Amino acid sequence: MIIDVFLPLSLVFIMFTLGLGLTVSDFTNIIREPKAFGVGILNQMIILPIVAFIIVSLSGLTAEMAVGMMILACCPGGVTSNMITKLAKGDTALSISYTAVMSIATVVTLPIITGFSMLHFMGADAPTINIMSLGITMCLITAIPVGAGLLLNTKYKRFSEAFEPKASKISTVLFIVIVVGALASEWDAFITNVGSLGPSIIALIITMLFIGYNSSRYFKMNSKRAVTVAIESGIQNATVGITIGNIIMNQETGLSPLSLPSGVYGILMYLVCLPFVFWYLQRIK
Numbered sequence: 001m002i003i004d005v006f007l008p009l010s011l012v013f014i015m016f017t018l019g020l021g022l023t024v025s026d027f028t029n030i031i032r033e034p035k036a037f038g039v040g041i042l043n044q045m046i047i048l049p050i051v052a053f054i055i056v057s058l059s060g061l062t063a064e065m066a067v068g069m070m071i072l073a074c075c076p077g078g079v080t081s082n083m084i085t086k087l088a089k090g091d092t093a094l095s096i097s098y099t100a101v102m103s104i105a106t107v108v109t110l111p112i113i114t115g116f117s118m119l120h121f122m123g124a125d126a127p128t129i130n131i132m133s134l135g136i137t138m139c140l141i142t143a144i145p146v147g148a149g150l151l152l153n154t155k156y157k158r159f160s161e162a163f164e165p166k167a168s169k170i171s172t173v174l175f176i177v178i179v180v181g182a183l184a185s186e187w188d189a190f191i192t193n194v195g196s197l198g199p200s201i202i203a204l205i206i207t208m209l210f211i212g213y214n215s216s217r218y219f220k221m222n223s224k225r226a227v228t229v230a231i232e233s234g235i236q237n238a239t240v241g242i243t244i245g246n247i248i249m250n251q252e253t254g255l256s257p258l259s260l261p262s263g264v265y266g267i268l269m270y271l272v273c274l275p276f277v278f279w280y281l282q283r284i285k
Contacts, residue, residue, distance in 0.1 A: 010174040011243050012145045017167040018079055018099065019149020020160050026097045033094065036216075036225050040098050043212050043233040045105065049073045049113055051207050056121075059200045063121040064257035065193065069200060070117035071241050072262045074110040076102035076142070078237030079171060080269070088277040089284075090228035098232045103146050110244065111135040118248075129248060137247060142240065178239055179266035189260060197264050205265075205272040209234040227280050235273055238266035 052073035056066040077099045085095035111134040118126040153160040212233030216226035241262025242255070249256035255263055 007178060007239075007243055007246065008141055010178055011141050011239050013167075014079065014171045014174060014239060015103065015142050015145035016149045017164070017171040018103065019146040019151075020153050020164040020167055021079075021082075022096065022100050022146070022150045022153060024150075024154065026093070026100045033097075035219060036091075036094060036221055036229070037097070037101075039216055039219055039221065040094075040212075040229045040232050041101065041105075043208070043215060043229065044077070044098070044102055045109060047211060048208055048233060051211070052204055053117075055200050055203050055207075059196065061196055061200060062257070063123075063125065065197060065261055066121040067114070067117045067126075068241070068245055068258040068261035069204070070121075071110070071114055071244055071258060072236055072238070072265055073204070074106055074113050075236040075238070075240040075244075075262070076106050077232050077235055078103075078239070079168065080175070080237065081231050081235040084235060084273055084277060085228050085231050088227050088231065088280055089224070090231065091225050092228075094225060095228050095232060098228075100146070104143050106240075107135055107138045107143050110138055110240075114244070114248070127249060134244075134248070138244070141243065175239055175266075178242065179263060189255070189257070190264065193260060194264055197261055198268065201261065201265050201268050202272055205234045205269060209273070209276050223280075223284055227277075230276070231273065234276075235269055236265070238262045238269070241265070 049070065052069055056069045059066075061069065077095070079099075082092060082095045082099060086092045111131045114134065115129055115131045118129060149160075153164075209230045212230035213226050216229040217223075221229070239262075242259040245259030245262060246256045249258055
């Protein structure tokens with residue numbers, strides 16, 4: 001029940017909550033801050049999938065796990081990256097703007113890259129996938145809920161300001177339930193594959209944190225924005241990855257092999273990213 005019914009509905013609520021925290025200016029930041037936005041979007045939309053492709057090609061993962069890693073690499077940052085950016089004393093407004101734009105952009109990029117990845121890694125064994133249908137599904141469970149939250153925040157500001165903190169707490173609980181529940185439902189598969197998945201996921205996160213931070217510094221961005229770009233580059237929305245993996249495989253119960261990397265990632269991202277945040281905070285003292 002957690003996976004096949006509760007999961008999509010929870011993702012819709014999580015994305016709606018994200019929209020409640022957005023304003024129109026979060027989208028127009030791309031015009032006011034073209035360099036900061038350009039570096040961050042380049043890392044997330046182009047560099048991240050390329051790095052993920054290289055890692056999974058060298059790691060010896062099964063074809064399904066490799067596709068699952070590619071799905072994860074196409075997911076937007078989500079609320080988690082915004083919270084970690086705030087913890088790191090980064091540019092939270094810029095982080096929210098990245099998340100807003102990427103939540104819309106992945107409606108197009110995720111189905112295309114997923115389709116390519118399935119053909120490349122799974123070949124004739126790949127399940128039939130309709131890229132247009134997957135894009136519509138992405139729109140229904142991510143872009144539309146974000147838009148609805150944004151609209152509510154724009155039209156009924158007082159209500160959204162009162163409701164958003166409560167909704168954020170509920171979203172955090174839902175995220176924990178999804179990741180823990182999903183892994184618990186396929187515990188044997190998790191134990192069997194964590195030894196091979198873990199190093200690949202950790203390598204992906206560390207590499208993108210490094211590229212995100214240093215590419216920003218190369219383009220003369222201050223440390224506050226550099227750590228923001230690093231976190232946005234290294235932290236993805238595991239809930240989206242779990243949901244999309246299950247939808248593609250038509251998984252009615254349990255966690256599909258395409259979703260397992262996102263489930264493992266949902267735990268490991270904190271173990272890797274929080275030490276990075278600690279390092280950064282010590283560095284700027």
